[in-house]
Amino acid sequence: MSEDTILIVDDDKNMLEVLSLRLESEGYNVSAVSDARRARDLVKNTLFDLALVDLKLGDNANGIDLMKNLHQTVPEMPVIILTAHGTIDTAVEAMKQGAYSFLTKPFNRRELLLQIKNGLEKSSLSREVRRLKALVGERYGFENIIGKSKKMHDVMEQVVRAAETDSSVCICGESGTGKELIAKSLHLLSPRKDRAFVAVNCAAIPEGLHEGELFGYEKGAFTGAIKARKGFFTQADRGTLFLDEVSEMPESMQVKLLRVLQERRFYPLGGEKSISVDVRILTATNKNLEDEVKNGNFRKDLFYRIHVIPVNLPPLRERKEDMPLLVDHFLKKFSEKMNKGTKEISLAAMQKLLSYSWPGNVRELENTIEYAVAMSAKDIIDQDLILQTNAPDPEELSSFKDAKNNFEKNYVSNILSLAGGNVSKAAKMAGKYRGDLYALMKKHALDPSVFKKD
Numbered sequence: 001m002s003e004d005t006i007l008i009v010d011d012d013k014n015m016l017e018v019l020s021l022r023l024e025s026e027g028y029n030v031s032a033v034s035d036a037r038r039a040r041d042l043v044k045n046t047l048f049d050l051a052l053v054d055l056k057l058g059d060n061a062n063g064i065d066l067m068k069n070l071h072q073t074v075p076e077m078p079v080i081i082l083t084a085h086g087t088i089d090t091a092v093e094a095m096k097q098g099a100y101s102f103l104t105k106p107f108n109r110r111e112l113l114l115q116i117k118n119g120l121e122k123s124s125l126s127r128e129v130r131r132l133k134a135l136v137g138e139r140y141g142f143e144n145i146i147g148k149s150k151k152m153h154d155v156m157e158q159v160v161r162a163a164e165t166d167s168s169v170c171i172c173g174e175s176g177t178g179k180e181l182i183a184k185s186l187h188l189l190s191p192r193k194d195r196a197f198v199a200v201n202c203a204a205i206p207e208g209l210h211e212g213e214l215f216g217y218e219k220g221a222f223t224g225a226i227k228a229r230k231g232f233f234t235q236a237d238r239g240t241l242f243l244d245e246v247s248e249m250p251e252s253m254q255v256k257l258l259r260v261l262q263e264r265r266f267y268p269l270g271g272e273k274s275i276s277v278d279v280r281i282l283t284a285t286n287k288n289l290e291d292e293v294k295n296g297n298f299r300k301d302l303f304y305r306i307h308v309i310p311v312n313l314p315p316l317r318e319r320k321e322d323m324p325l326l327v328d329h330f331l332k333k334f335s336e337k338m339n340k341g342t343k344e345i346s347l348a349a350m351q352k353l354l355s356y357s358w359p360g361n362v363r364e365l366e367n368t369i370e371y372a373v374a375m376s377a378k379d380i381i382d383q384d385l386i387l388q389t390n391a392p393d394p395e396e397l398s399s400f401k402d403a404k405n406n407f408e409k410n411y412v413s414n415i416l417s418l419a420g421g422n423v424s425k426a427a428k429m430a431g432k433y434r435g436d437l438y439a440l441m442k443k444h445a446l447d448p449s450v451f452k453k454d
Helices: 013-025 036-045 063-073 085-096 109-139 150-163 179-189 210-215 251-263 289-294 300-306 320-337 347-355 361-375 400-418 423-430 434-443
Strands: 005-009 029-033 050-054 079-083 101-104 169-172 197-201 240-244 280-285 309-312
Touching (some): 005 013, 013 029, 029 036, 036 050, 036 063, 050 063, 050 109, 063 079, 063 085, 079 085, 085 101, 101 109, 150 309, 179 197, 179 240, 179 280, 210 251, 251 300, 289 300, 320 347, 320 361, 347 361, 400 423, 400 434
Parallel strands (some): 005 029, 005 050, 079 101
C-alpha cells in the first residue's frame, strides 16, 4: 500500500468518483472534494503529496486561483491541472503560474498514472531537500545552500541521491562556493551520520608530513614522535574522511593514498602491524582535475578512484537569481550578531551587487554584507557601503552571440530579482510587453518563482 496522499478537486461528481476509484485501486490514499473552500480547509489540516485540480470549478471558481492558495500553505506540493480541449492555452499559462503539469480531458489511464508518478517523485525529492536544509542548518548553518535557482536545486538533488550510496564523491567548485558544507551535508544524510566526519585541508599540511597526518605514527617513528598518534584515516573509521584541496597532494602521497583506497588497509609510520579501516572518501578541489591529469600533476588512476560521483558547485555569478535570498540571510545574520536592529538594502545597492561578478563567490558576498552592516549608521544600507574597493569588473572577451546571450540572461535575472519575481512589474520596469519577457525567460530557462522572496 502506498503512503502517498492525493487531493482531487473537481465539481463533476462523476469525474471525482472515477478518479478516486482509479487511484485507490493503484494503492494511493485519496481525498476528493468538489469545491475550492473544502480543498483549502483540507490542505490546512492534512499533508498531501500531490493535487489534481480541475481548471473550471463551480460557482465561477478558478483552478489556477485555488492552486495559488494551496501553494501558500504547501509551496512545494505538485499540482496537476485538469482541463478540457478548448482551454489548453489557459493550462499552459497555469504551468507558468506554478502548476507541475496539465492533463487534457478525456485522459487515458496510462498518462494519468505516469504524470502522478513523476509528480510524486518531485514531491518526495523536495521533502528530502527540505530535510537536508534543516539538518545542515541546525548543525552548521546553511549560507551556501540558500538558493532557489535551478543550478542549486540540481546540486541538492545530486547531494540527496549521492548521500544514499557509499561511493566516493568529488566536489568541484571555485573558492568560496561552499564545498565543505556540501561535504558535511553528504555525511549528515548518509548512513554514517552518527560516526565521525574528519575534514583535512591537504594544502595546509607541511611538506613531508602528509603520511604521518593521514595514517598516523608510532612512538619513536621520527624525531619528536614522543607518543603514538592516530592518523586521519583511523579517526574517520566507519565515518567520512573529507580531503579538501586534494589536487595539492604531493605525487608521492597520491600513490600511497591510491593503495589505501584500493586495499582499505595501511601501516602507520614506524608501525609493523597493518590497520584496516572502513571510510567513505569525499574530496574537493577548485581546479579542473582532468586538466591536472593531462598536465601530469595528478595521477589518472587516483582520479578515477575519487571522481566516481562529481558534484559541480556553480559560482555565484551563474546563479544571481539567488542573490536577494543570500543578501537577506546575511543581513539578518549580522544585524542580530551586532545588535544593530533590522537592516535592509536599497535598490541602488542591490543593483550594484547584481552587476558584480563575485570572484570570491558566496564567501566574498558574506564579507561584503558583514562590512556594510558593521559600518552602516542607518536602517537602509545604500550603495556607498557596497564594494567600496571593487569596481564591477568587465566580463572576459567572448563571441558576440555569447555576449548577447549572457547580457540577456543577466538582465532578465536582475530585473526579476528587483521585481521580486512579479513578471508584470518586471516587464513594466524593462519597458517590454509581458509576452516578450516570457519569451526571454523561456529562452534562458528562468523561472520567475525562484526570484520571489519567502
